[in-house]
Amino acid sequence: xxxxxxxxxxxxxxxxxxxxxxxxxxxxxxxxxxxxxxxxxxxxxxxxxxxxxxxxxxxxxxxxxxxxxxxxxxxxxxxxxxxxxxxxxxxxxxxxxxxxxxxxxxxxxxxxxxxxxxxxxxxxxxxxxxxxxxxxxxxxxxxxxxxxxxxxxxxxxxxxxxxxxxxxxxxxxxxxxxxxxxxxxxxxxxxxxxxxxxxxxxxxxxxxxxxxxxxxxxxxxxxxxxxxxxxxxxxxxxxxxxxxxxxxxxxxxxxxxxxxxxxxxxxxxxxxxxxxxxxxxxxxxxxxxxxxxxxxxxxxxxxxxxxxxxxxxxxxxxxxxxxxxxxxxxxxxxxxxxxxxxxxxxxxxxxxxxxxxxxxxxxxxxxxxxxxxxxxxxxxxxxxxxxxxxxxxxxxxxxxxxxxxxxxxxxxxxxxxxxxxxxxx
Numbered sequence: 260x261x262x263x264x265x266x267x268x269x270x271x272x273x274x275x276x277x278x279x280x281x282x283x284x285x286x287x288x289x290x291x292x293x294x295x296x297x298x299x300x301x302x303x304x305x306x307x308x309x310x311x312x313x314x315x316x317x318x319x320x321x322x323x324x325x326x327x328x329x330x331x332x333x334x335x336x337x338x339x340x341x342x343x344x345x346x347x348x349x350x351x352x353x354x355x356x357x358x359x360x361x362x363x364x365x366x367x368x369x370x371x372x373x374x375x376x377x378x379x380x381x382x383x384x385x386x387x388x389x390x391x392x393x394x395x396x397x398x399x400x401x402x403x404x405x406x407x408x409x410x411x412x413x414x415x416x417x418x419x420x421x422x423x424x425x426x427x428x429x430x431x432x433x434x435x436x437x438x439x440x441x442x443x444x445x446x447x448x449x450x451x452x453x454x455x456x457x458x459x460x461x462x463x464x465x466x467x468x469x470x471x472x473x474x475x476x477x478x479x480x481x482x483x484x485x486x487x488x489x490x491x492x493x494x495x496x497x498x499x500x501x502x503x504x505x506x507x508x509x510x511x512x513x514x515x516x517x518x519x520x521x522x523x524x525x526x527x528x529x530x531x532x533x534x535x536x537x538x539x540x541x542x543x544x545x546x547x548x549x550x551x552x553x554x555x556x557x558x559x560x561x562x563x564x565x566x567x568x569x570x571x572x573x574x575x576x577x578x579x580x581x582x583x584x585x586x587x588x589x590x591x592x593x594x595x596x597x598x599x600x601x602x603x604x605x606x607x608x609x610x611x612x613x614x615x616x617x618x619x620x621x622x623x624x625x626x627x628x629x630x631x632x633x634x635x636x637x638x639x640x641x642x643x644x645x646x647x648x649x650x651x652x653x654x655x656x657x658x659x660x661x662x663x664x665x666x667x668x669x670x671x672x673x674x675x676x677x678x679x680x681x682x683x684x
Contacts, residue, residue, distance in 0.1 A: 268382035275389045276361060277311070278304045281335060283357035283393065286400035288339055288349050289408030303338055307331040324434050332358070348415040349408065355422035360396060364388035417464045421457040428453070548576040553586045554618065557593035561601060568605040570612040577619040584625065584684055588661040592627070593618070595654040595661075596680055600631035603678060607632040613677075624667075627682040636673050644671055644678070658682070 281304045286292055292300075310330035315323035332354055339350040364385040371377075371384035410418070428449060432439035520528050546559045558574050565572045582589070597616065604612045614631045637644035644655055655671060658680065662669045667684035 265378050265382070268379060268386070272382045272385050272389075273311070274308065275386055275393075276364070277308050277331065279389050279393045280331070280354070280357045280361065281307070283360060283396050283400065284335060284350075284353040285339065285343075286353075286397055286404050287356050287407065288343065288345055288353040289404035289406075290339075290343055292397065299342070303335060307334055310334075327434075328430065345408075346412070346415070348412055348419060349410075352407065352415055352419045352422065355419065355426045359422040359425055360392060361389075363392045414464060417457075417460050420460065421454070424453040424457070548574060549578045549618075550580040551576070551578040551582065552580075553590050554578050554593065557590050558597070558616070560594065561597045564601050565614070568601065568612065569609060570601060570604050570614055572614045572616075574614075574616045575618070576616075578625065579620060582620065582625060583623070584665045588665050589625075589684075591661040592658050592682065592684070595657045596627070596629045599654040599658075600629055600678075600680075603633040603637075604631045606634035608634070611676075625682075625684040627680070627684065629680040630674070630677040632676055633678055637678065639671070639673065642671060655680075 278301070281300050282292065282297075285296065285300055290296060307330060311323055311327065314326050314330055318326075336347070336350045336354050339345050339353065340347055345353075367388040368381045368385035372381040374380075407415070407418070429439075520526070520532075546555065546562070548555050548558050554576050558576065564570075593616075597614070600614045600616070604614050607613075611632050615629070617626075617628045619626055639645070643659070659669055662682050662684055665684045667682060669680065669682035672679050672681075
């Protein structure tokens with residue numbers, strides 16, 4: 260005969276387990292457990308608890324356990340999907356993970372019963388463990404839940420395997436049949452098999468994600484390095500230009516100094532100073548394409564590369580002195596675009612090496628078109644050219660990054676015998 264104390268503890272045990280499952284499922288799905296959500300989840304727990312109680316009254320405890328997935332787990336999964344717009348994969352992962360977490364209290368209850376042979380001790384151990392695990396899991400889920408919420412379907416599927424397999428295994432061997440207690444080796448060893456399969460799949464996904472993260476971090480560092488180098492190059496050109504302007508302004512004093520050196524027989528020193536002046540002039544020879552200094556420097560900085568590689572270049576710019584974009588980003592886009600174009604055109608046969616650039620301001624936006632010939636057409640993946648050589652391919656990524664910083668967009672495409680970059684900034 261079941262005592263009133265045991266009946267009360269039975270009811271409290273099922274109530275705490277049910278609320279644990281509802282709240283833990285929501286928290287593991289990344290749902291914030293605030294006052295409003297907590298009240299709603301208590302309501303869901305009350306509704307599903309009432310359905311379980313009706314099933315228990317109508318068909319007995321075994322029947323209630325057998326329909327538990329239909330009257331509790333399924334409605335909870337549907338509620339989480341509908342109320343919080345979760346994917347079925349994520350909601351199922353939350354519910355089955357919460358179910359798996361109930362095994363802590365299950366084992367503690369069994370251990371207490373084995374030690375005392377008391378049903379009261381069984382329920383007390385289960386209730387206490389459920390409350391303890393609930394407090395720990397809610398704190399832990401506050402960190403892990405939002406991370407699970409942004410995982411890809413593939414990753415969620417891998418993470419779902421273990422709790423889902425256990426869920427199906429437990430109901431198939433413990434609720435709907437008695438296979439688990441029959442002592443069958445196949446049944447007992449199945450969990451080890453499932454655990455091994457899950458581990459191998461999880462390991463494969465983890466390693467892939469880790470490698471992709473490492474690659475992304477390395478590329479981010481290299482892109483930042485390229486941007487930093489572009490800024491330093493722009494400033495170096497400006498500084499050299501300022502120094503040369505000062506020298507030209509003081510050319511009279513410079514020539515007098517040369518005359519003195521020659522008169523005193525220091526011809527080698529005089530020639531050295533002349534060579535330095537010529538070198539500085541060549542290095543900072545900025546052609547005027549438009550009124551914007553940054554554009555002029557960026558386009559002029561590749562004159563020697565264009566001439567050295569026998570490239571026919573048509574560079575046009577119509578940009579005012581001041582524009583709405585930063586000098587560093589604009590210089591980065593132009594220098595990377597020209598460097599890529601010159602590199603590709605240099606590999607084309609002699610007489611077919613062409614680079615065209617057109618940059619202009621229209622309706623408050625900078626419009627850029629760069630086209631070049633090539634020897635072999637680049638492979639395109641997701642709208643981005645993919646290099647065939649390791650350590651390359653960062654120029655186009657730098658362009659895309661800089662354009663996005665300027666709230667613009669860019670497009671790479673192959674048009675006949677030309678590779679084209681179109682950007683709006």
